[in-house]
Structure formats: structure tokens, C-alpha cells
Amino acid sequence: MTTTWAAHDTTAASLGALAAEGATGALSGERGVFYLAAGRVVHVESAYTPDVGALLIRSGALAEDGWWEAVEADGARHRVGRRLVDSGRLAAGALEVCHLGALFDAAYFALADDGRAHRFRPGAAHWLGTVRSVPVDTVVGESRRRRDLLHRLWPDPRVDVAPLARMPGTVTTGLPPRRGRVLAEVDGVRTSADIAAALACRTYHTLVELRRLAADGLVTLAPRVPPQGSSKEAPDPCGAAWDDPDAALLRRLRDALEAL
Incomplete structure (x- = not known):
């Protein structure tokens, strides 16, 4: 055909x-x-x-x-x-x-x-x-x-693709086991894909836990760090550099x- x-x-x-x-x-x-x-x-x-x-x-x-x-x-x-x-x-x-x-x-x-x-x-x-x-x-x-379910949990889709950081003083104790494992991998550098790979877990279920953690005020978008030796901000993690499907x-x- x-x-x-x-x-x-x-x-x-x-x-x-x-x-x-x-x-x-x-x-x-x-x-x-x-x-x-x-x-x-x-x-x-x-x-x-x-x-x-x-x-x-x-x-x-x-x-x-x-x-x-x-x-x-x-x-x-x-x-x-x-x-x-x-x-x-x-x-x-x-x-x-x-x-x-x-x-x-x-x-x-x-x-x-x-x-x-x-x-x-x-x-x-x-x-x-x-x-x-x-x-x-x-x-x-x-x-x-x-997409609809994740939006109901937390409406900011940047959580899905940007590096994430824990809020100060956040601990994993008292959380459901899977959510605690996901939170433990949040380090200010890793994205949801990195965390899913580290846990050998489905990305979608990782997104669910990360959106719940964001809704509970336990994780947030990591601050953008200027490249070493430069006073300029790093590119937006949700900008064009993150949209290359061949990366x-x-x-x-x-x-x-x-x-x-």
C-alpha cells in the first residue's frame, strides 16, 4: 500500500x-x-x-x-x-x-x-x-x-520532565513504601525517567508518585544552576533542549x- x-x-x-x-x-x-x-x-x-x-x-x-x-x-x-x-x-x-x-x-x-x-x-x-x-x-x-489522572493529582506537567529536588527537611518515613522509594531517589538532578530507571519501575507509576509528592509539598522543581564559569542561567528544563526525541x-x- x-x-x-x-x-x-x-x-x-x-x-x-x-x-x-x-x-x-x-x-x-x-x-x-x-x-x-x-x-x-x-x-x-x-x-x-x-x-x-x-x-x-x-x-x-x-x-x-x-x-x-x-x-x-x-x-x-x-x-x-x-x-x-x-x-x-x-x-x-x-x-x-x-x-x-x-x-x-x-x-x-x-x-x-x-x-x-x-x-x-x-x-x-x-x-x-x-x-x-x-x-x-x-x-x-x-x-x-x-494525562487527565495526573492532572487531577497535581496540575504542573513540568514535574514529569524536569530535574526534581526534595523540600528542606523532607524524610521518607511514614510514606507508603513505593512513594518512599521514589522520594529517596529525588536528588536535585534526576528526572522522572532517571528515577524510574534507577528503580526498574514503570515510568507512569513513578509519575503518579512524584505528582502526589509534589501535591504534598515534598518535592519541587530543582533550581536551575548556571553552567560552571558562566553567570547565565541554564536552559529551561522544559525548553527545546528537553524536546529532542533523539537525545x-x-x-x-x-x-x-x-x-x-
Whole structure:
């Protein structure tokens, strides 16, 4: 099928048009890249979420050497996921759980500030390969649901992407266990993606806890520190420097992986 790419006002609208055409390829937006096969989403990447490999390795589900062996051997053939399963290094169910969770986490960021998509590359495929596809409407609807819930918890979306700091005197005692673990990782430098990666936890659940901590007055945006030897302020953490989807291309798990 020949796909005629035409930019729409939003990335979600572009995804809908590509789904209707049954398109295959990669749609790049301001904060992420959507990979489609026959009009369905097969993977999403964003610089704001930890990659699949990092989460699998840090959770103990996969040895680091096994991950990189698969990437080197089959990355160019877009079969990394299949190699991990066929080699016995990872169960098919565990891969699917990780992949779907990563897909929805990255899609949240890619659609959070839903501007016009940059370009569509027909035929482009992700190195992980197709693990499971998801309808575009499901991806867009879940991203909207998450955005609405997070807004109700704390309405400032900068908490999702900026470095965060604890308020003076803040301690982790008395907090629910997961919230306390998240707070313990807040150090004035790390972002939500860094914290999720450090805990081998789903980014979305990390965002929920961080927004709750912000609402309780326990965390805030870290102050901007001028570069060493300069009197100028550092760039706004929510500005253009944070919007480059190619800055950290491998970052992402699904509901069951949060317990790992």
C-alpha cells in the first residue's frame, strides 16, 4: 500500500490517518517516535522513558550480556525480541509485558504535548521487532486517560520532565513504601525517567508518585544552576533542549513489571 504522508495539526490526528491507511513506518513527533505496522502501533520511543533493555537488566529479568548479544546479533534485522525468546534468555510473556508497558509509557510523553508531527518514514521498523501490536485508538485513549489522572493529582506537567529536588527537611518515613522509594531517589538532578530507571519501575507509576509528592509539598522543581564559569542561567528544563526525541533513543514495561 502506498502511503501519502500529510502533516495534521496534532500527532494523534496523524496517527489516526496512518491507521486508516494501514500504513507501516515511523512517525516522529516532538517528544517521541511511533512505529506502525499495517496501521497498528508496534512500538513507541521517547527520550523521557527508560529503555526496555535497562529495565529488564536492572529488574534482574535479563543479564546485561544477553541483552547486548541480542542487539548486536539481530538489531539490524529488527529481531532482537525474537532472539531473546528463541535463545531462552527471556520468556515470551515477560517480553510482552515489558514491551507493552514501555509502549504505553513512551506514548504518554510523545502525546503529552500533542503538536504537529515532524515526519513519517514509510517502511521504517524498530530494532526490537514486532512483539505485539496495539490499535492507534487504544494508545491515544490511554495516553489521554493518564494525562487527565495526573492532572487531577497535581496540575504542573513540568514535574514529569524536569530535574526534581526534595523540600528542606523532607524524610521518607511514614510514606507508603513505593512513594518512599521514589522520594529517596529525588536528588536535585534526576528526572522522572532517571528515577524510574534507577528503580526498574514503570515510568507512569513513578509519575503518579512524584505528582502526589509534589501535591504534598515534598518535592519541587530543582533550581536551575548556571553552567560552571558562566553567570547565565541554564536552559529551561522544559525548553527545546528537553524536546529532542533523539537525545536518548533507548528508554521503556507493563502493569505486571512494576512488582519486579
